[in-house]
Amino acid sequence: xxxEVTVEDAAAIYRAIDTHRNYMRTWLPFVDNxxxxxxxENFLKGVLSAPTDSYEICGLIGFHFSDFANHRTEIGYWLxxxxxxxxxxxxxxxxxxxxxxETKNIKRIQIRCATGNVASNGIPVRLGFRLxxxxxxxxxxxxxxxxxxxxxxxxxxxxxxxxxxxxxHNKQEYPPHADR
Numbered sequence: 001x002x003x004e005v006t007v008e009d010a011a012a013i014y015r016a017i018d019t020h021r022n023y024m025r026t027w028l029p030f031v032d033n034x035x036x037x038x039x040x041e042n043f044l045k046g047v048l049s050a051p052t053d054s055y056e057i058c059g060l061i062g063f064h065f066s067d068f069a070n071h072r073t074e075i076g077y078w079l080x081x082x083x084x085x086x087x088x089x090x091x092x093x094x095x096x097x098x099x100x101x102e103t104k105n106i107k108r109i110q111i112r113c114a115t116g117n118v119a120s121n122g123i124p125v126r127l128g129f130r131l132x133x134x135x136x137x138x139x140x141x142x143x144x145x146x147x148x149x150x151x152x153x154x155x156x157x158x159x160x161x162x163x164x165x166x167x168x169h170n171k172q173e174y175p176p177h178a179d180r
Contacts, residue, residue: 016057
């Protein structure tokens with residue numbers, strides 16, 4: 001289920017990250033600075049507020065480095081290992097992209113992934129993003145090493161074209177009837 005995160009989710013998010021800290025810190029430098037539920041609450045308070053519900057946290061997705069004056073944003077995401085390779089994050093990114101162009105009039109969406117993070121790189125590739133290039137030593141990882149970063153983007157008109165093709169495909173009758 002995809003839903004907006006709430007401040008009340010801070011403890012569950014912190015537990016999810018803390019339980020998988022060694023795995024997640026490989027690609028996500030913020031993990032080492034997240035030392036308590038209060039740290040996560042402060043992060044969430046800075047970005048949103050929403051009603052409460054009780055769900056298991058399997059990951060997060062959201063916008064960062066948004067520039068609404070220029071109609072552009074970047075999507076960041078993470079997913080716990082036991083939920084990976086099920087299409088969950090690919091579906092979430094697809095839905096968030098569609099929401100961004102339809103409701104926020106976003107023209108350009110960017111995704112940045114460490115070159116060695118094969119699973120994360122697969123998502124923009126599957127969704128038709130273009131690889132624009134590689135930032136050499138683009139992010140300092142928790143290990144103290146710099147990772148090269150692939151930069152992907154997709155434009156509003158490319159997303160709309162994909163949606164139109166999908167809609168046309170879904171209109172087709174299966175199996176097609178032969179003319180009689």
